[in-house]
Amino acid sequence: MKIQRTSYLSLGTNQGNKLENLQNAVDLIADKVGSIPKISSVYKTASWGFESDDFYNICLKVTTHHPPEKLMQILLNIEKDLGRKRKASSGYADRNIDIDILLFDDEIIFSKTLIVPHSKMLERKFVLIPLVEIATTTIHPIEKKQLSICLQNCTDSSEIIKIDAQLIRPIPIAEKYNYIAIEGNIGAGKTSLAKMVSDEFNAKIILERFAENPFLPKFYEDKERFAFPLEMSFLADRYQQLSDDLAQLDLFKNFIVSDYYIFKSLIFAQITLQKDEYLLYRKMFNMMYKEITKPDLYVYLYQNTERLLQNIKKRGRSYEQNIEAGYLQKIHDGYKNFISTQQNLNILVIDVSEIDFVDNKEDYKYIINQIKKA
Structure with missing residues (x-):
């Protein structure tokens, strides 16, 4: 019997049919990563760090038997399957899909390929608001505070708008x-x-x-x-x-x-x-x-x-x-x-x-x- 672990993911898109991009990513995550007990509402926000079209963002709670590094590789492959082409230069850019690991149980990971908890998650309302919606009382492993408290302490002043659209959760x-x-x-x-x-x-x-x-x-x-x-x-x-x-x-x-x-x-x-x-x-x-x-x-x-x-x-x-x-x-x-x-x-x-x-x-x-x- 495989040990199931809980991870929280952040998904974002600002190109093409944004709702379709998110739904396709959700379906592939359910197929290749594990079950998805919770999906947040969809939130619209202005692009972060550069001028471009608005983003749609969600967070997922997933259960998976894959270890963190393997999980990261699967998510990168899903991005590739959905048509994302990563640029060699660092910095913010348009993307049809972006998937990040925010939390993996209560682990703290610093490796060449993966940092968990995500280093920028507490600075971004477009991450924290959908995350708190599905993980209000979850403790941030480094801050040792509930995510709802972390959201209250966030200094990001960006406007985050919940839209009416709702994604379909794949039933495991x-x-x-x-x-x-x-x-x-x-x-x-x-x-x-x-x-x-x-x-x-x-x-x-x-x-x-x-x-x-x-x-x-x-x-x-x-x-x-x-x-x-x-x-x-x-x-x-x-x-x-x-x-x-x-x-x-x-x-x-x-x-x-x-x-x-x-x-x-x-x-x-x-x-x-x-x-x-x-x-x-x-x-x-x-x-x-x-x-x-x-x-x-x-x-x-x-x-x-x-x-x-x-x-x-x-x-x-x-x-x-x-x-x-x-x-x-x-x-x-x-x-x-x-x-x-x-x-x-x-x-x-x-x-x-x-x-x-x-x-x-x-x-x-x-x-x-x-x-x-x-």
């Missing part, structure tokens, strides 16, 4: 959802994705305890004999695990991500059990299913059969090596039927057959963006 995954279930066929990568999401967003993770099931290796050796005890043991364990862990949603409102949803029990049971066994199993399942908390988002990772077989071979579990393509297709058909009949479940299907979200950051970001938009 951990705020949008309480519970996400990630599903997929054998070898689709559901556990890997669940771990990655949990790590990035500090979510509680629920992983299926398949390795602890003594019937699983036996099932792959003799499916007819061990199908019923296997499916019953999985159902009991999934029900207990989800009941215990999802109860915390009511107590603490945690963000939870799991690599399975209990309905998979029925999907696999349909494939492996005889008709009379399945009817008995279905009665047990129906009693348990109505008691389980439904996910806010159900993500199904689709991979084609050829890729699934490659993944199964690569991870090397001995009892899985004889799994046949036909068995995987039956599982997928079961999921497909389930997805098509669920009217009250928020479902997102993502085809991951041609991407590698484990080793490719852009592919992982693609999936995260799909989840954000769902």
Whole structure:
């Protein structure tokens, strides 16, 4: 689990469509830096230190796992992506976007590339006014005073005007959802994705305890004999695990991500059990299913059969090596039927057959963006 730190940023622009510049910067910061709990109002002020068009300025509160120097580099790259061209000469100039780190937790940093707290922040009302709006009681690490007091002591006489326009705050995954279930066929990568999401967003993770099931290796050796005890043991364990862990949603409102949803029990049971066994199993399942908390988002990772077989071979579990393509297709058909009949479940299907979200950051970001938009 990555440690999340709080930073305050100042954004300014005086070229082109200024509101659009700020919104684009906010969206990229949310995508590349971390979540944005607070955005200040937009303030208009005259240019500082040179004659030019008025600036629009805002401040953001962000939470990020990036260290300060890495954060600074990401922000410089965002400026570049948005078209800013920095001049070799020092001094004030027009800019379509400017992003500064004002504070990083309560740290004091003096390095060749970064000074925190920002050395000029207490001298500029266009920084302090939007900052105080979202961080009134925050303590300046050097002054040892609340920012609201620092604003009162500021000698800047510039006129700062709040405008009516309001920027859109990107809603982070951990705020949008309480519970996400990630599903997929054998070898689709559901556990890997669940771990990655949990790590990035500090979510509680629920992983299926398949390795602890003594019937699983036996099932792959003799499916007819061990199908019923296997499916019953999985159902009991999934029900207990989800009941215990999802109860915390009511107590603490945690963000939870799991690599399975209990309905998979029925999907696999349909494939492996005889008709009379399945009817008995279905009665047990129906009693348990109505008691389980439904996910806010159900993500199904689709991979084609050829890729699934490659993944199964690569991870090397001995009892899985004889799994046949036909068995995987039956599982997928079961999921497909389930997805098509669920009217009250928020479902997102993502085809991951041609991407590698484990080793490719852009592919992982693609999936995260799909989840954000769902």
